[in-house]
Amino acid sequence: MTEAATHNATAAAPIRKPRSRVWGKLLAHRSAMFGAALVSVFILLALAAPILPLADPAAADWAAIRQPPSAAHWFGTDELGRDQLSRMIWGARASLMAGVVSVAIAIAIGVPLGVIAGYFGGWTDAIISRCTEALLAMPFLILAIALAAFLGPSLTNAMIAIGIAATPVFIRLTRGQAINVTAEDYVESAHAIGLSTPVILRRYIFPNVLPPVLVQATLTVASAIIAEASLSFLGLGQQPPAPSWGAMLNVAKGFMAQAPWMAVWPGIAIFLVVLGFNLLGDGLRDALDPRED
Amino acid sequence: MHSEPILNWFTRWGRAVTRADELISLTDLTIRVPGYERPLVDGVGLSIRRGETLCVVGESGCGKSLTSLALIGLLPPALQRGVSGQLGFDGDRIALDDQRGLSRLRGRNVGMIFQEPMSSLNPAHRIGEQIAEAWRRHNPGDGQAQAVEMLRRVGIPAPERRMRDYPHQLSGGMRQRVMIAMALVNSPDLLIADEPTTALDVTIQAQILELIGSLQAGGEMGVMLITHDLGVVAEVATNVAVMYAGRVVESGPVEAIFGDPQHPYTIGLMSSVPALRGPRTRLASVPGIVPSIETMPPGCRFATRCPFAQPRCADTPPSAEIAPGHSVACHFAPLDERLAGAA
Numbered sequence: 001m002t003e004a005a006t007h008n009a010t011a012a013a014p015i016r017k018p019r020s021r022v023w024g025k026l027l028a029h030r031s032a033m034f035g036a037a038l039v040s041v042f043i044l045l046a047l048a049a050p051i052l053p054l055a056d057p058a059a060a061d062w063a064a065i066r067q068p069p070s071a072a073h074w075f076g077t078d079e080l081g082r083d084q085l086s087r088m089i090w091g092a093r094a095s096l097m098a099g100v101v102s103v104a105i106a107i108a109i110g111v112p113l114g115v116i117a118g119y120f121g122g123w124t125d126a127i128i129s130r131c132t133e134a135l136l137a138m139p140f141l142i143l144a145i146a147l148a149a150f151l152g153p154s155l156t157n158a159m160i161a162i163g164i165a166a167t168p169v170f171i172r173l174t175r176g177q178a179i180n181v182t183a184e185d186y187v188e189s190a191h192a193i194g195l196s197t198p199v200i201l202r203r204y205i206f207p208n209v210l211p212p213v214l215v216q217a218t219l220t221v222a223s224a225i226i227a228e229a230s231l232s233f234l235g236l237g238q239q240p241p242a243p244s245w246g247a248m249l250n251v252a253k254g255f256m257a258q259a260p261w262m263a264v265w266p267g268i269a270i271f272l273v274v275l276g277f278n279l280l281g282d283g284l285r286d287a288l289d290p291r292e293d
Numbered sequence: 294m295h296s297e298p299i300l301n302w303f304t305r306w307g308r309a310v311t312r313a314d315e316l317i318s319l320t321d322l323t324i325r326v327p328g329y330e331r332p333l334v335d336g337v338g339l340s341i342r343r344g345e346t347l348c349v350v351g352e353s354g355c356g357k358s359l360t361s362l363a364l365i366g367l368l369p370p371a372l373q374r375g376v377s378g379q380l381g382f383d384g385d386r387i388a389l390d391d392q393r394g395l396s397r398l399r400g401r402n403v404g405m406i407f408q409e410p411m412s413s414l415n416p417a418h419r420i421g422e423q424i425a426e427a428w429r430r431h432n433p434g435d436g437q438a439q440a441v442e443m444l445r446r447v448g449i450p451a452p453e454r455r456m457r458d459y460p461h462q463l464s465g466g467m468r469q470r471v472m473i474a475m476a477l478v479n480s481p482d483l484l485i486a487d488e489p490t491t492a493l494d495v496t497i498q499a500q501i502l503e504l505i506g507s508l509q510a511g512g513e514m515g516v517m518l519i520t521h522d523l524g525v526v527a528e529v530a531t532n533v534a535v536m537y538a539g540r541v542v543e544s545g546p547v548e549a550i551f552g553d554p555q556h557p558y559t560i561g562l563m564s565s566v567p568a569l570r571g572p573r574t575r576l577a578s579v580p581g582i583v584p585s586i587e588t589m590p591p592g593c594r595f596a597t598r599c600p601f602a603q604p605r606c607a608d609t610p611p612s613a614e615i616a617p618g619h620s621v622a623c624h625f626a627p628l629d630e631r632l633a634g635a636a
Contacts, residue, residue: 186413189472192367192400192404192476193399193426194396194399194430195400195430207418208415
């Protein structure tokens with residue numbers, strides 16, 4: 001929007017544009033900005049991994065097994081002499097991708113089902129909701145482990161398993177939101193101008209259920225990263241020799257006494273990235289909350 | 294009725310002639326709710342001719358809005374199942390329980406605007422896009438030009454630029470103008486306006502009513518205006534239908550309703566409007582409250598509050614035409630001069 005148009009709009013209606021208000025609140029939210037910074041650092045590191053001057057994360061060096069942090073290996077080396085810093089940064093790719101892709105899968109399945117359940121109600125809603133509740137009755141991680149074990153160990157299957165395990169939360173959330181939006185006057189006026197149901201679902205319900213979904217998505221990325229680390233820890237995620245934080249922890253647990261740094265770095269990485277997503281999610285929730293003005 | 298047969302014949306003939314340009318005629322609209330003996334809306338009939346404005350008046354809960362929603366098949370599903378009646382639309386007859394038939398009218402033949410302009414626009418899309426969408430639903434083309442033209446017609450300055458505004462950037466009056474633009478972009482035959490000015494302040498109310506009037510004057514459009522504001526009725530109505538507890542108790546030309554109200558409820562309504570001139574007196578009110586659907590009396594539904602109620606009122610009063618176009622559902626219509634004076 002051009003500056004002139006913005007000026008004109010404010011002159012005609014002294015209502016602040018909600019979109020920019022949300023941005024303003026988010027930018028002013030300190031912990032959210034801290035979270036965003038943490039997440040950005042990891043995303044940048046993960047993206048820049050191929051061009052950073054790092055050792056090959058899979059290259060074993062039998063002369064430097066389980067070295068403590070030093071000038072040559074800032075974060076030390078693991079039981080095969082691989083550079084821990086390099087493995088941590090390359091591992092960020094697996095973790096972040098697992099977090100984002102699995103949540104994308106959960107949204108892609110969960111939001112349409114939730115919109116349909118909330119909009120149509122009745123039998124459609126009953127069937128979708130009962131299935132959702134059956135899935136919700138199982139703990140998230142147990143469900144993800146069961147699905148991953150069923151699909152077979154690989155990072156892709158781990159992402160699918162986590163995505164499916166995270167879906168019911170999105171169905172539930174979207175359904176509730178869709179019930180609210182369906183009762184809005186603008187949906188009635190959409191019927192009154194004769195719009196078809198698919199158009200109403202796509203253009204009236206869907207965009208208006210998104211804000212809480214966005215918050216949930218950010219928070220679920222954090223859970224999904226932990227879930228991926230857990231699956232990799234159990235050997236159901238990223239397969240060796242490719243690096244992943246969970247797999248690094250799995251190996252490190254055998255050397256806790258001799259080489260504690262092997263466990264510390266991936267642990268800190270998981271902690272920081274999950275903290276980052278949680279702070280960002282909380283900040284988004286506050287920024288999108290119309291009551292907090 | 295005490296008229297001669299010849300006069301009777303004349304009035305019938307007169308009506309037959311006017312029927313030709315009748316745009317819509319709603320007959321015997323009844324909405325039943327399972328578990329209740331008495332229907333929510335009971336045998337409502339209305340008719341609107343092209344270029345006319347019919348004001349439907351009555352207090353909250355009398356069935357005004359249900360009637361308008363039934364007309365375009367937008368009742369909530371639980372009520373839709375209990376609907377019966379017929380809609381004559383521009384020569385076609387559609388059963389009111391035929392949702393598919395009614396949905397064909399929506400947007401193209403019938404436009405509707407609602408009470409709450411603040412919440413009746415989709416906050417996620419630009420207003421121009423929303424008007425264009427209404428156009429595209431029923432016509433070829435992207436509707437952008439039509440949207441600009443409609444915004445211009447409803448008096449929004451710099452429509453090309455305003456097209457790109459989101460609803461939250463507009464005031465309530467502006468949003469109601471956008472709603473009107475959306476409802477009228479397909480040049481419908483009938484505009485239903487359900488209390489379009491209730492949520493707006495008085496000066497904006499006048500502007501919106503004037504706008505509806507001016508958009509109607511050029512074309513052949515009929516308007517059904519639902520309101521409980523008798524001042525608005527006096528201003529814009531051609532005809533008036535007074536509803537009470539789910540029935541039309543009196544209907545007729547606006548002059549007849551205001552000048553010669555015949556149903557005790559209409560008389561009560563008229564005398565409850567404060568006058569600007571004349572001696573100050575205690576404002577009249579209609580005693581009692583509308584009975585709930587469980588306690589609704591058989592026969593005349595106003596009997597519990599009517600100052601003239603008689604044993605006879607336990608029978609449903611027929612709607613009697615006491616003058617051309619002026620019908621009253623009361624056993625005692627036309628009212629005795631003496632009684633009218635007492636009321």
